[in-house]
Amino acid sequence: MIRLVRIPLPRRTAEYLKTYGAKVEAADDRRTTAEKLWRHNRTVRTKVHPELMRTLGRMAAGHERCMYCGDNQGCAIDHFEPVVVNPLRAFDWANHLLACTVCNSHCKRDAFPRDERDGSPLLLDPTREEPLRHLHLALSVGTYTALSVKGEKSIEVFGLNRPVLVKGRTEAYTRARVFLGQWQSAHRRGDEAAADRIVHLAWNQPLADVLASMFHQAVHPAAAVLFAGEEDLLPVLTDQSTRAAFGRDLPAADPPIATEADTPMP
Template sequence: MLLLPNVGLSAAAIAKLAQWQAEVDSQLNYPAQVEAAKAKFKQQNTRQNGTFQAVKVALTSMCSGARRCVYCEDSVADEVEHMAPKDLYPDKVFGWGNYVYACGPCNGPKNNKFGVIDAAGALVDVTRKPRGPVVPPLVGLPALINPRVDNPSNFFDLDLLGTFVLDVKEHLLASDFVRAEFTRDVLDLNRDVLLKARANAYGSYRARLFEYRQKRNGHASAEELAALVAGLKAMPHPTVFSEMKRLHAAIPDLSPIFGSVPEALQW
């Protein structure tokens, strides 16, 4: 995961989302708001709805590659994901800032799982149990790292020396450590398929750097070089490339290529 670009939404779409949110908020009590949030989101989130088509276009522009999930960066993003679940936070069901584009393998296990950090810095699971009382969750800092506003690179390191496991950074504040662990585990960001995909992405990024260097040294045109850079930037698993740039000096496989293509550090 990386910090997502700040992509705007048209004033018309924002106004429509606000209108639907006001209809949810107008319900008499919290349980009624929860039911209204679920029903109205299902009603509006369709292919025929122009506002949600605009939402999906904007969310797509935040994704890497061919619309890769913003969480795992691997599978196709095909679900408008509420970071703060609508079952718990009906007041955010139509909040533009609460949306990302995610894949089923990330969104499914996450579902309505959510936690907050309480005043003591402890994780409190606020997931509503089946047939549990429909009451507002405890107020606290969201435990799930939000790539719309949080920079995941401040929470995680990616092991490029063999395992490609996403590790929680050392020496974090206690609450940040808890948030990182919660996010990694609830999204299952170290599932086997992702470890293999990150390893493949590492090799692909290196190969593209070699290709770029060969073309540049062969006096390729500026247009051809720009196309190679654009292709690299459009690959899935941009976190892999971000970590390659950050750690290149300490990795023998990377230091020579980045040393010969220093401009790549700015890509």
């Protein structure tokens, strides 16, 4: 899971959402009304859903990758806060994410854990916060560990450590190293067009969270430990020209990563 930037909807689509959101708010049975409008209303299905999918696809990593697992193509509009939990957010643009069938229909479904103290969500919304502050990716083995309760619940609900993702991340790590080497070669020989193509290809691979984690961990105070045995990567990942070329809003370094036993939970 990587940080994503929410972009504005086309004006007409935003107006549709406002109109149907008002219908839900005015209804006596908000849940039934929201579900009926979302699933069965002709205008919603033919005019709202397609534009939401297009806009979410533009926001997503790679080629319309799922915003949760980052592996499969996103093929569904997920309500981050499910309609059954809060029907008033059924037509709230800030509540819509792009998800694959596995994450949306098999893993998350209507799950929405909350903090017992203040009711705040305990799942990560990558359009609202930096997931890497809650999740640590062990690059060499492809598994996530939690740095917070949000990270723990997100791993559990989204199935972020299911075997196919773990295997995919280890392969993505190898691919990322190849891309970085190719970028260095192109940059050194002054072929900036080729270097730019390599950057584009690298970020458009499935599981872009691996590449983001590599850059994130390279500037971490514990980087020497995190890349033990692979110290050759650190000069590449920390080089300012490399970081500028790969150009995403890479997260700043956090305090040293704690062990599971001493990681504070919010």
